[in-house]
Amino acid sequence: MGIRVGQITPFPFKRPNLSITRPLIGSCPLLGALATASAFPGAWSRRLRGTGPAAPAGHEAAPQAPPGPGPCRPARCRCSSSTWAGRCSTSWTSGCGPRASPGRRPAKMNGQMWTGNELESVITLVVSSCVPGFCFKWKLVAVMNDIITTMFNKKFMEELFKPQELYSKKALRTVYDRLAHASIMRLNQASMDKLYDLMTMAFKYQVLLCPRPKDILLVTFNHLDAIKDFIRDSPNILNQVDETFRQLIDMYSCLSAGEFQLIRQTLLIFFQDMHIRVSIFLKDKVQNSNGRFVLPISGPVPWGTEVPGLIRMFNCNGDEVKRIEFTNGGNYISPQREGSFDLYGDRVLKLGTNMYSVSRPVETHMSGASKSLASHTKENAAPNPLAKEELNFLARLMGGLEIKKPNGSEPGFRLNLFTTDEEEEYAALTRPEELSYKVINIQATQDQQQNEELARIMGEFEVTDQPRQSTSKGDDLLAMMDEL
Amino acid sequence: MYRKERSVPLKSSSSALYNNLSVLPLRDKQLTYFAAVHGSTVSLASASADGLSVSHRQLQAKEGGLAVSASIVTQASWCVLPSRVLLVLTSQKGIQMYESDGSIMVYWHALDVLEPPPAQAVFARGIAAASGRFICVGTSSGLVLVFDIPSKGTNITLSEVLEEHRDSITDIASEVGENLDGAADLVTADDSGALCVWTSKEEFSLLTKISAFGWTCSSVKLWNGVIAAGYGNGQIRLYEATSGALRATVSAHARWIYALDLAPLTGKLLSGAEDSYVQIWKLSRSPDTRDIEIEHCHSECVTDTQLCGARFCDPEGNAFAATGYDLSEIVRYGQV
Numbered sequence: 001m002g003i004r005v006g007q008i009t010p011f012p013f014k015r016p017n018l019s020i021t022r023p024l025i026g027s028c029p030l031l032g033a034l035a036t037a038s039a040f041p042g043a044w045s046r047r048l049r050g051t052g053p054a055a056p057a058g059h060e061a062a063p064q065a066p067p068g069p070g071p072c073r074p075a076r077c078r079c080s081s082s083t084w085a086g087r088c089s090t091s092w093t094s095g096c097g098p099r100a101s102p103g104r105r106p107a108k109m110n111g112q113m114w115t116g117n118e119l120e121s122v123i124t125l126v127v128s129s130c131v132p133g134f135c136f137k138w139k140l141v142a143v144m145n146d147i148i149t150t151m152f153n154k155k156f157m158e159e160l161f162k163p164q165e166l167y168s169k170k171a172l173r174t175v176y177d178r179l180a181h182a183s184i185m186r187l188n189q190a191s192m193d194k195l196y197d198l199m200t201m202a203f204k205y206q207v208l209l210c211p212r213p214k215d216i217l218l219v220t221f222n223h224l225d226a227i228k229d230f231i232r233d234s235p236n237i238l239n240q241v242d243e244t245f246r247q248l249i250d251m252y253s254c255l256s257a258g259e260f261q262l263i264r265q266t267l268l269i270f271f272q273d274m275h276i277r278v279s280i281f282l283k284d285k286v287q288n289s290n291g292r293f294v295l296p297i298s299g300p301v302p303w304g305t306e307v308p309g310l311i312r313m314f315n316c317n318g319d320e321v322k323r324i325e326f327t328n329g330g331n332y333i334s335p336q337r338e339g340s341f342d343l344y345g346d347r348v349l350k351l352g353t354n355m356y357s358v359s360r361p362v363e364t365h366m367s368g369a370s371k372s373l374a375s376h377t378k379e380n381a382a383p384n385p386l387a388k389e390e391l392n393f394l395a396r397l398m399g400g401l402e403i404k405k406p407n408g409s410e411p412g413f414r415l416n417l418f419t420t421d422e423e424e425e426y427a428a429l430t431r432p433e434e435l436s437y438k439v440i441n442i443q444a445t446q447d448q449q450q451n452e453e454l455a456r457i458m459g460e461f462e463v464t465d466q467p468r469q470s471t472s473k474g475d476d477l478l479a480m481m482d483e484l
Numbered sequence: 485m486y487r488k489e490r491s492v493p494l495k496s497s498s499s500a501l502y503n504n505l506s507v508l509p510l511r512d513k514q515l516t517y518f519a520a521v522h523g524s525t526v527s528l529a530s531a532s533a534d535g536l537s538v539s540h541r542q543l544q545a546k547e548g549g550l551a552v553s554a555s556i557v558t559q560a561s562w563c564v565l566p567s568r569v570l571l572v573l574t575s576q577k578g579i580q581m582y583e584s585d586g587s588i589m590v591y592w593h594a595l596d597v598l599e600p601p602p603a604q605a606v607f608a609r610g611i612a613a614a615s616g617r618f619i620c621v622g623t624s625s626g627l628v629l630v631f632d633i634p635s636k637g638t639n640i641t642l643s644e645v646l647e648e649h650r651d652s653i654t655d656i657a658s659e660v661g662e663n664l665d666g667a668a669d670l671v672t673a674d675d676s677g678a679l680c681v682w683t684s685k686e687e688f689s690l691l692t693k694i695s696a697f698g699w700t701c702s703s704v705k706l707w708n709g710v711i712a713a714g715y716g717n718g719q720i721r722l723y724e725a726t727s728g729a730l731r732a733t734v735s736a737h738a739r740w741i742y743a744l745d746l747a748p749l750t751g752k753l754l755s756g757a758e759d760s761y762v763q764i765w766k767l768s769r770s771p772d773t774r775d776i777e778i779e780h781c782h783s784e785c786v787t788d789t790q791l792c793g794a795r796f797c798d799p800e801g802n803a804f805a806a807t808g809y810d811l812s813e814i815v816r817y818g819q820v
Contacts, residue, residue, distance in 0.1 A: 208790065208809075212716075213740070257716050258651065258675030258700035261740065262605065268500040269523055269556060272810055288788065292810065295760050295788045297738075304699070305717045306735040308759075313732045315775055316724070326780035329761055332738050 144230045145237060146183030152240040161247060166270055197276045204271035205281065205293055206351045211302035211335075213260035215349055216267070217252050218339045221245075222352030245343055253341055280355060298331035303338040486764070486782055486804070486817040490535030493813050495542055496522035498792055500809040501558055502609070502654055502702040503743050505793025507805055508562040508569065508584065516797055517584070518814050519560045519571065520807050526560040526573060528586050535816065543586050545575040556607075563613035567635035572619060574608035579621050579629070581640065591640040593631070595623065607652075614658035614670045615684045618643070622653020628672050630688060646688055651675035654702050660748040661708035668725035671711050673701035679713060681725050692728035703744040705753070710767060710776050712753055714741030720755055722767070722776050731776040736763055743794040747801025752781070754804055756794030760786050762806050762817075786815055 150156070167175075176196060180187060187195065206219045224245055231237045252260075275291025286294050301307055308328040315321045339348035347353075498504050498520040508517040518529045526543040545557045555576035562584060563570050569584035581591040595606055608629075610622030619631045626649035632641045651674040658670050668691055670682040677696035682688045699716040706712075710731075711723040718737035723730055737757035745754045746767075753765040764782035769775065789808030797803040803818040 211739075256651070256676060256700075257698070258654070258677075261700060261716065262652075262675075265500045266556075268809060272499060272523065273497055275810075292788050295790065297760060297785065301718070301738045305738060306719070308718060308735050308738055310735045311732065311778055311780070312734075313775065313777060314730055315773065316727075316729060316731075318729065321775065322777075324779065327783070328736070328738075328763065328780075329783040329785055330738055330759065 141233070143183040143185050145234055147179060147185075148227055148231055148241070149237050150182035151179055152237065152244050154240070154243075157244055157247065161251065166266055169270070198278060200271065200274060201276050201278050201281070202355060204268075204274060205286065207264060207267045207271065208293055209295075210264070210349070210351055211300075212257065212304070213264040214255075214257060215302070215339070215351070216260065216264055217248070217341060218347045218349040219352035220248065221339075221341070222347050222349065224248075225347070226353065242343065249341065249343065297329065299333065300335040301332045303335045305335075307332045307334055485820050486784060487820045489803075489816045489818045491813040491815050492518055492529050492531045492535055492538055492805075494518075494520060494522075494527040494529055494807070495540045495812075496525060496527050497810050497812040498527075498807040499523055499556075500742075500790060500792050503559060503561070503793060505743065505795050505805065505807050505814065506561040506571075507795040507797050508564070509798055516805075517562070518805065519562070520793055520814070521557045521560050524556055524575075526557055526586075528571075529814070530585075541586050543573065543582070545573060545577070545580070558607050558609040559611055561611040563611065563619045565613050565619075565633055566616055568633070570619065570633065572611045572621065574611060574621060576607045579608050581619070581631075590638045591631075593621075593629070593642065605652075610653040610656040610672065612656040612658045612670070614656075618684070620646075620656050620658075620670060620672075622649075622656055622672060622674075624652040626650050626653060626674060628653060628656065644687060646672070646680075646682065646690075648672075648680045648690055648693070649674040649678060651678070654700060655704045657704045657706045657711075659706050659708075660746055661706075661751075664709075667709055668706060668711075671704050671706045671713075671725070673704040673713060675700050677701045677715060679704065679711065679723070679728075681711070681728060691726060694723055694728045700740075702741055703755075705744045705746040707746045707748060707751060707753075707767065708769075710769075712744055712746065712767070714744045714755055714757075716740045718757060718759070720744070720753075720765075722778060724776070732778050734765070734778060736765075737761060739790075742790075742792045743806075745795045745804070747796045747799055749799045750801050752796070752801030753778070754794055754796055754801070756791035756806050758790040760789050760791060760808070762786065762791065762794050762804065764801075764804070784817060 173196060176199070177192060180192065180195065207216055210216050210219055224241060228238060228241050231241070255263075277287060277289065277291050281287035281293070282289065288294060308330065309325055311322075311324040311326065312320055313322040313324075337348060340346055499522055501521055504521050506519040508519075509515075510517065514533055515530050516533070518531065520527050524545050526545070528541040528543060529538050531538045543560075545555055557573055557575045559574045561572055563572050570590065571582040571584055571586055573580040573582070576595075578595045579591075579593040580589055582589050595608060605624055607624045608621050609624070610620075610628075612620050614620050614630075617633055617635075619633055621629045621631070623629065626647070628646035628649070629642055630644035630646065632643040634640065649672060653672060653674050655673045656670065657673075659668065663669065666683060668681045669684045670688065672680045672682070674696075677699050679694040679701060681691040681694070683691045694711075694713075699719070701713045701715055703714040704711065706725060709725045711725050713721050713723065714736075715721065718735065718739055718741060720732075720734040720736045720741070721730060722732040722734075736755055737759050738761075739758035741755055741757045743754075743756040746752070747754075751767040753767055754762060755765070756762045762784045763780065764784075766779050766781050768777050770777055786806055786808060789811050791806055791808045793808075794806035795804060797805055797816070803816065805814050805816045807814045
C-alpha cells in the first residue's frame, strides 16, 4: 500500500527546492488540527456543548430545550456583570447550563503558572462580550465559525497534509497566532502567550500519555469530535471538517504501530524540555511542581498489551512446560475495548476531550447513550460550590474587557486572560525573553527578510486558484488567512 | 537487590528513542562513560565510580562537510572491538564514527537520499559491533550495512549490505556470550517485529527468520544462543537463535519496551519501558533438558519517567543505569 510513514513523519526527506530544512510540526497533519484543537480543547466544548444530548449551546438553550430550569440567557448585556454572573450561577447550579468547573482563583500571574480558568474565560468572554443588542449566539457562533473555517480551509489542510518536516516552534506559533486571530476576537501578546503555552502543554500531555502510539490518532479524533460539536448547525463547515476527518483516516489508519511510534517520538522531540506548569494539571495531580507529568502505574494497560506478571516457557516442540507469576510493581488491569477509528464512534480514550469538565471523565467504560446521559445528569445534579467564585472571577474579567471597533460597524473585542490589564502588562514585561514572540501583526514583506523560514512556510500557504498581483508569497499567505 | 546510587547529570535531557543510552565501563581508569541522544546532539558524560566527579562533552550531528541544518540523531552507541572502541552515531543524514571519547570523527557515511521514495523517512538506526572486526548499522529502508573496521586508522569500508528486512531496522545485537562456530552471530530487528538471525564466516549469511506478530521489536539481545527481544506490547520473548523457536514469553511491562541489556557473565537480563519500570531477569538453561529458563529478580520504578535507555554498567550485571524522556540525568543502581 502506498501510505508511507514519511508522509507524516518527522524524519522526512529534504525537499529539493528548499535551501533550508524546515522542520514542521504540521508534517503531521494531525498536528495542524491538533495544535489548534488542543489549544481550545475542552474549554470551548464546555461552554458550547449542552449537557444533555438535546441541549444546544450552554448559554442559549433553544426554545425546545429539555425540561429543567429555563435557559440562562440574558437578552442583552446591560445588566452589570455581577448581576449577570449571579443569575447565571443560579441557573447553572440548578442544572441547565454547562457543567461548571471548580472555580480556581488565578494563581499568581507573574510566574508561569496558568490557571485553567483563563482559557475557559476566553470562551466565557466570547459568550459574554455582548455589546448591547447583540445576541450571544451570533457572536459566539461567529467566532467559532471563523476560526474553524480558517483552520479547515481546503488549501490550508492540503498544506498540512503535504509531507514535510516538523515545524519549528516559531513557525507553529505564527500559524497558531493567525488561527486564533482569524475571527473578530483579539488577544494581546501576553494572553496569546498564555494560550499558546497552555495549548502546547496540553498537547504534550496527550502525546506523552497516550497508551499506544496509534492512540494519538484517537486524541486527534477527540479534538475533531469536539470541533464538530461546535459547528453542528453549520453544514458547510461541518463538511470541511468531515473531509479532513476522511483524509486523516485515509492517510493514517493503515500505518503500523512502529510508524506511529516514530511520529510520536518526533512530536516528543518538539515538546522536549517544555516544563510550563498548568494549574489544572497541578490541581488534578497529573503534573508535578517541577513541570513533569505524573505517569500512572496502575489502571488499564493499552489495548493489545497483557497485564504484566506472567512468564510462560515452552520446550523445543513448542509445548508450554512452565508458568511463573511475578509481581512487577504496578497495579494494572486489562483494557476493556479499543476506541473507534471510524468517522463516528466511541473513542474510549479520554485524552483530547474536555479538560475542564468538572468530573473529569474518569476512565470508566460505559456503553450506550442512556448510561452516558445518566452520568451527565448526575454531574449536573451535584451543585458546585466553587462555581460562583469562578463566575465572579469571570465577571471581573468582563470588567476588564475592552471593546474595540476595528473598522466599519462590526464591533470587535479584546480578550485578556489576566485578571486585570495591569497584570497582563506585567506578565508581558516579565515574560522571559526566550519565551517571547514578536509575531502577531506581521508585515510579511519585511518579515520575509527577517525570517526566511517563516516566509517560506507562509509561501506554501499560497492560494493558487486566485491569481494575485502580489509577488510576495508571504503576502499571499497573510492575505489568504485574512480573507478566510 | 539493587539500591539507588548517585545520579549522573547530563547537559541536556534524553529524547524518546529506542536504546537511548550507551554505557562504556573503563575499568583501568575507574571511569564509566555514558551517552544519550538529545535531538540533534549527543550528551556524553564520564563519571567516577562514586558519581562525584563528572565531565561532559556534547557532540553535534554534523553532516560531513555539508552542514546545512542539524539532523536528528537516532542512536549513539559504543562499539567495542578487540582492537579498538568506536562511538557510533546514527542520524537522518548518515552514520558517524568517533574515537571512543568523542574527540575525533574517524568516519562518515552519508545515507543515500538521492532518490528516496516520495515522502519516505530516511534515517539510520541500530548499531552493533560483530565478529571481531565489523560494525553493523541498520537503516530506515531495512538494509543492514556492514562496515569493516581496521585495527587502527580511518580506512573503514562498507564491506557488505544485508537485505532481508522490509521495514526500518530498530536494533541490532551480536553474540555477547560464547561464540561457537556456525552459531548465530548477529540478530537484526525491525519495525514490524521481524527478526533475522545471521552467522558470519567470510560473509554474513542468514540463519533463520523469526516472523512478526504485529508489534515492533524495539530492542534485541543475543546471549549464548538465546535471543531476547523486547516488543511494543511490553512483552519479552526468548527464542532459540539457531532455529528461531519460541522458548518463552514474558508479560513484562505495561507499555512499550525501549531497552534490553544482557550481562554476559551472569545471564542477567534488564528491560526498561515507558511504564517507568526497569525489570531485572535471569536467563539460564536447564541442565537436563537444555530448555531456556527465565526468572524475575528485581523491579525498579523510576518515578514519572518514560524510560528510553537502560544498561548494565558491568559484565556481571551488578550495577545498571537508566535514563528517560525529558530527563537530564542518568539514574544509577548498584547491587547490595
